[in-house]
Amino acid sequence: MINVLVIDDEKEVGTFFYHLLKDKGYAVTxxxxxxxxxxxxxxxxxxxxxxxxxxxxxxxxxxxxxxxxTHPACKVIVMTGYSTVKTAVEAIKFGASDYIEKPFDNLDELEELIDQLLKRPATPIESDLEILADRVGFVIGEHLEMKHLVKIAYKIAKKNVNVLIEGETGTGKEVLAHFIHQASLRSENPFISMNCGAISESLLESELFGHEKGAFTGALKEKKGVVEIANKGTLFLDEIGEASMATQVKLLRVLETGDYMRVGGEKICKTHTRVIAASHVNLAHAVAEKKFREDxxxxxxxxxxxxxxxxxRKEDLPLLIEFFLKKLESPLTFSNEAIExxxxxxxxxxxxxxxxVIKRSVTLAExxxxxxxxxxxxxxxRHSKIHPTKLLSVQKKTDQYTTHFEPYVMDKVKQILMSWKSDQAIDxxxxxxxxxxxEDLIGKAFVTKALKETVGNRKEAAKMLNITERKLRYLLKEKGHFHS
Structure with missing residues (x-):
């Protein structure tokens, strides 16, 4: 018999699920x-x-x-109120199969979700995921972090929540956004992409929200904006950090209420588009620098x-090379020396x-x-190896960093102890x-010191610190930076 555990402090919720699941023949605790x-x-x-x-x-x-x-094969649905949706999404990263929002407005969807999870085989949905990724041209590869990211993207795609994609220029943010759209319930509706950094500030508002005839010089006829065109579909806003503060205010209104007005218009329009935004810069840092709205x-x-x-994710290079050669319809291959x-x-x-690079090489070699x-x-x-002079420069920077480490730590500890001893109110x-x-500083300092002692060998540095290489990269790239 199928065993189901329902955990909720609201007894009426427990009673509801008890009867719903008992009628299906399940044992309910x-x-x-x-x-x-x-x-x-x-x-x-x-x-x-x-x-x-x-x-x-x-x-x-x-x-x-x-x-x-305790029970790795157990499917888990997280129940949440609207204010904790972000927490519920985080739960998916810890193994939850899905989440549902309270109150349960659509009982048919709720029952369908439960039935699907209980009837679905214990194996992951990787086959469906890979087929879809291949269809949109998204190479997942073998990198563990990338595999995890795509699983999360696939799971949240069917939810009506906004998504923020961050990553360096050229990492494939738009392709990931397209993957999410295709995996969503909106896949039959438009996927519209717009780069906010590629359009002048004066035209961006018109491109987003449209304009009425005669709204400004050159507005010879009425024009729909991408917010309207993407109604019921997905709107991908790349480099959203480049939007002006005035445009950000109007985008906020769209996200909160779905309302917007065309440039030069007086009528309030409505959209039901889902927004996926992307940026190559850290928007949290942009908020701290007053360049992006916190709300x-x-x-x-x-x-x-x-x-x-x-x-x-260099382990994925051979797969990516193969994918692009196929895309270019080229019969050529790369030698082992070239790939190295x-x-x-x-x-x-x-x-x-x-x-x-692949396109250039194919053109030259054909x-x-x-x-x-x-x-x-x-x-x-061909000449990308690190030269000794460059390595020496890196070591000098490391020495400069560690020189300030001890006084900075002592100063911080002293400040904390002073607050502890104080009789005054504290925050x-x-x-x-x-x-x-x-903590951020100490982590970065130890990693930097270990890299210096291993002459930049990350594998040896991670072994010296008894951490994974992934953890080492995290401490180097994502944690805060020390400022002298």
Whole structure:
């Protein structure tokens, strides 16, 4: 018999699910608190669990982690209110199969979700995911972080939530946005893409919202904007950080209410488009620098996906090369020596640069050879190895960084201790923020020191620190930077 565990402190919710699932022939166990549910998780195995995010004595996400650790095959649906949707999306990263919002407006959809999860085989939905990715030209590859990112994207695609994609220029943000659109319930409706950084500020508002005839010089006829054209579909706004503050205010209104007005118009229009935004800059940093509205970021950042740069997923180079050769309809291949040189290059332009290099090499090699060898590669790739002088420069920067480390740490610790000893009122959030900044600094300092001692060998540095290379990259690239 199928066993289902329902965890919710609202007894009427538990009663509702008890009768709904009992009528389907399932064995139902109810949990009403964190502590109570911990015991129930240990008592038997379950095929499905519905867990409320907010419990009076604990966090539903922690129960999710315990459930997946104790019963890895158990499907989990997280229940959440609107204000905790972002938390529910995070739950998917910890293994939740899906989430549902309270109150349950559509009971048919709820039943369908439960039935699908219980009837679906225990194996992941990777086959469907890979077929769809191949259809839109999105190469997933073997990089673990990339595989995880695409699984998250696939799961949240059917939800009516906004998505923020961050990543360096050329990493494939638009292709990922198209993948999400195709995996969503909006796939039959338009996918409209617009680069906010490629349009002048004076024209951006008109392109977004449209304009009425005679709204400005040159407006000879009425024009629809992309917000209107993408109605019921998906609107992908690339480089959204380039939009002016005035445009950001109007975009915020669209996200909050769906309302907008054409330039020169007086009538309020309505759109039901889903917005996927992208930026090559960190928008949280842009908010801190007063270059981006915090309330707009809050609306966009319900789900954030960060695409890793190509230099961090070089194991995927052969797959990407094969994909682009197929796209170019070229019978040529790259020699092992050429691929080895390409793997040593840092690819600042990422996937876009890789495609351009492959296209150039194919053009040069066509009618000459059947295998592309190093001479057909650009000079920047053939001579991409790090020279000793460059390594010395890096070491000098490391010395400069570590010189300021000790006094900075001592100063921070002294400030925290002074607050501890003070009899005056304090702001605990400020102190905890100081501690987090100190943690960031210490992590980066130890990694930098280890890299210096291993002459830049990341694998050896990670082994020296007893951390993974992924953790090492995280500390180097994502944590805060020390300023002397």
């Amino acid at each position: 109810l949990g009403h608190s964190y502590k109570d549910s911990q015991q129930k998780i240990m008592e038997r195995s379950y095929d499905l669990s519905l867990i409320d995010v907010m419990l009076p004595d604990g966090n539903g996400i922690d129960l999710l982690k315990e459930m997946k650790k 707009l970021l809050y609306r966009l950042d319900v789900v954030k996906l960060n695409i890793p740069p190509l230099r961090e 040189l390409m793997s040593q290059y840092t690819w600042p332009g990422n996937i876009r640069e890789l495609f351009n 009618d000459e050879v059947s295998i592309i060898t190093p001479p057909f590669l650009p000079d920047k790739i 605990l959030d400020d102190i905890l923020q100081e501690v987090r900044q100190l």
